[in-house]
Amino acid sequence: MKKIALITLMLITVFTLAACNREDIGDRIEIEFWHMSPVGSESYSGMRRIVREFNESQEEYFVRGTGINFWDYWDRVNIAIASGNAPDVGYHTLDNVILRASNQALYNISDMIQADIDNDVDTIDTSVFLDNQLEFASYDGDLYALPFSATVRMLYYNLDLFHDAGLTEADVPTNWDELYTVAKQIDDVDGNTINVLGFDPSFGEGWYHQYLWTAGLDFFDEDLNPTLNTDRHLEILEWMYTFNEEYPRSTLDAFGEANEMLGINPFAAGRVGMMIATDGLYETLRPLEGELNYGVAPIPLPDEDGVRVNWGSGFSIELYDNGDAERRDGAWAFLKYIMDYDTQLDLADTIGWLMSNIPAMEAYAEGNEILEAFVKELDYAIDKVYVPYAPNWHAIDWDQFFQQGLSGELTAEQVLQQARNLYIEKRENYEAAN
Amino acid sequence: MAKNKQNKNSLGALRKQEKKLGYVFASPWLLGLGIFGAFPILASLYLSFTRYRMVGTPAWIGLANYRALFFNDSIFWTSLYNTLYHVFLSVPLGLIVGILLALLLNTRIRGIGIYRTLFYLPNVVSIVAMSLLWLWLFQPNFGLINQVLSPVYNLLDMEPLGWYRASNLSKLTIVLMGLWTAGGSMIIYLAQMQDIPRDYYEAAEIDGANGFQQTIKITLPLMTPSIFFNFIMGIILGFQVFAVAYIMTQGGPGRSTYYYGYYLFDKMINDNNMGQASAMAWVLLVVTLIITLLALTLNKYVFYLGEQD
Incomplete structure (x- = not known):
């Protein structure tokens, strides 16, 4: 009996190893x-x-x-x-x-x-x-x-939520004023609970640098010196922070985090009326074909002088x-x-x-x-520019300050000032080593 | 006499042979240490004096990386402060909780094995799963901890705590979360407690010592070797804190949980700055070494059972 078991074991091992053989x-x-x-x-x-x-x-x-x-x-x-x-x-x-x-x-x-x-x-x-x-x-x-x-990044809009708010596809916003008006019509808030949010500039793929680009601005000038110090930079950041200022930040955080922790895409779940996202969201929404009535449009521009652009x-x-x-x-x-x-x-x-x-x-x-x-x-x-002294300028370098502004720990002005100081510091260190 | 000499010679030969065999058996580990341990360590020392962007060839720049870290890198100091804060809070708290658990579970009650297993269990949970679990528990708006504490908040008329979302509490939150794994050190304490001769307690009982006095005068002094071991290991591991912050807070809010290890990782992976990351690793080694050496001076208070004097 032992011999049979041993032989079987050896044969299994031989076949297993043979199966691991790489293709000739x-x-x-x-x-x-x-x-x-x-x-x-x-x-x-x-x-x-x-x-x-x-x-x-x-x-x-x-x-x-x-x-x-x-x-x-x-x-x-x-x-x-x-x-x-x-x-x-x-x-x-x-x-x-x-x-x-x-x-x-x-x-x-x-x-x-x-x-x-x-x-x-x-x-x-x-x-x-x-x-x-x-x-x-x-x-x-x-x-x-x-x-x-x-x-490619575009504005996804939920047509069912548009219809619920008495809107049609013709109302899809093309500029920030329209975006605000439409978003507020879609908002559905019950006390401290947000059931549906029309739009939030920081949700999904709503990046500050992308909004800057639409206004013809950037983080860096042509020589890769950090900018972030103009009134327009400040205005755009304040626009992001104050878009939903009527709701406490904790309520907005709870809304965002609940979706994130449950692994729900808020747009797919019909909890957000409009959201900027990549073409990747389309793949997520594919299984919902027929259930979710939605469309995509270019990212709304700040005003008529805005630049049609998205982060590639x-x-x-x-x-x-x-x-x-x-x-x-x-x-x-x-x-x-x-x-x-x-x-x-x-x-x-x-x-x-x-x-x-x-x-x-x-x-x-x-x-x-x-x-x-x-x-x-x-x-x-x-694509975003490659900055040798701060390759991750758009992510962790910036995001920590941005989040502090979002939570109210820093003012928009402080956010921009501190981020700019960090880039300058990084540039000095980079140059010292080169 | 001649027979004695012969015996000594053959004993010497045997010892030599044993030594050789010892080295042969240890050789895989020694080779591993040399190739996979010592070489990268020495390579990182060299890289710390170079400009190396993860591609191309490292270029010698002397002390520039160290100078940049010490004199023109505000995040370096923030991350070092965060890490020291974590070490100074997590090590003593970890010791206290571990010892208390061990004392609690050093009793002879039915099903004690199950209790010990349950307290040890968090140590085998993956750190990712553990972090996600605590993320749920500490969630300020709908987490279980704030739900349980809501009567207290109402009573004190205060806002619910923000835990990992509040920069003044985030480090503490991670420390509290780490206490969940105190069962690991508890096992070591328990093993040492089992080693304490019963005679000491019997003698103390005869002298009229109560349970508390026995714990203070016998158990704790005789546990000092394992307390000391956990203390040193806690310091070393505390300086390496990274994964929990990476998963739970991404270093935030406002870099309040941006620990040294996290910054080092970002320097290498996100900034492609292997030279400065290597310099950071060596600074960490020196800081850890200094604090560990200072901690080792406490060895004089450790009582080793069976030792003379």
Whole structure:
């Protein structure tokens, strides 16, 4: 009996280990590709199929895809780059390509395109990408990455709540005055409890820098000196803080936090009439098709002089310089495949992201009113500037002060002053070390 | 005589062989320490004197990183203050709660094993789950703690406490939350309590000492080695506080829970400033070392059972 058990155990072990054997790739050159469709994710099998289709078409190269979830991806890829173990192909953030390009971590894409042209080989047509995205993928006049995805931020509005308030789609606000009027008509507040909130500038993807952009302002000037010190900067911040001033901050916090802690998207739950969000919210709302009556519109502008703009924050796709020419060529072949019209169309459907290949996205969106609006709005999407001395200027550097202003611990003026001082301090330290 | 010498020689050879074997058995750990421990530590010392943005090659800049931290980095001092506050509050409170729990659970009642397990259980809960749980409990508007305390608030005619959302209470909230895991040190205290000979208590009883006197005069003095151990470990771990703030408060409100470890993490991951992050790590090592050395002077008050004098 013991012998039978032992043999069974050994056989299980042998079969298990055999199952772990990696696919035999013969003498093909292995290319490593890191993406964000890990095992268990909805897009995993689709991404696997896309990679497999490339491998089936190849005799020279074999791409091994590794899916890493979004939250772990950044630390892993940054550490891999720092330690010289980066994948051959991977995603990164488009707005800081310059950091990696200027430190020789990336291959020069322009050179590869030129080599293809010289050798009369099919190459990537960069005219399919948005100019402003290509600009962020460039360093010193050359491309060091390609835009991979294209994020867009728009105003989502709940038509059911509009109708309840006696409003129609024609009332969707285009400027801040209208936004306020419509929001207040939608508000449904019962004592200290907010049932429905028309709009709050700080909810969802309502970023201060985005509002500044719509007013033709920014955090930094052209030389990357921090600004934040004009009356208009102050006015816009005060507008954000006082939009719902009739409700105590604790009531607004409780409303926001209840949604957050329950994992409910307040817009999806019909608790917010209007909210600025990325195209990602559309994917969240897809299962609710038919239940939630909503639309999307450009972010309202401060006034008639406002600038139509939204924060893009797309991903780049990059070829990491691992010093191996054969792998570089394989990575380039794979990059051409993945940026191809058909693959981009396939990727949009698989991952649910808007991809950077605009003709492919136009075809993908055709017949879908919301997707069409997103693709149209991409023309107005820009990435945030990369500030070497404060790469995280829009997040933790700014957010701590912003939150203190929101809670009333600091006045809007103090928020701007203290944030500006922090940027100046960071710049001085950066310059001292350079 | 010759036989004695021969015996000594063979004993020496045996010891030598044992030593060799010892090193062979310890070699995986020693190699691990050298490669995965000592090398990164020394590398970080080198990086602390360089400008290194996580890409490219580190460039030597001497003491610039240290100068920037000490003389032109307001958040550095804020984060250090927050961390010291946390250490000075959490360590004594952790000791007190751990000892009280151990004293409470050092009784012979039915189902004592279950009680001990229950108090130890929070230590095996993932820190993420624990933080999210306490986030719910401490939520100022609908959290259970403020609901329970609402009669007190009404009685005193005061606003409910903001806990982690109030910058004057956020650090305390995290300390209070940490006390939930005092069961970890309780196990060590309990183990030591079980080691105290019964004779001492019997003798004290004969002399007329009551329970309280026995605790003060026998139990606590004989527990000092484990109290001292937990004290030192508490200081070292206290300086590394990070995950709870990262999950619960994101360093806020107003950087009130922006601890040293959190700032170091941000310097590296978000600012791509590995050089300054490494310098911060070395400053932390020195601060921890100084405070630990100061704490070690208390060793003279520790009573080791079985030790002469």
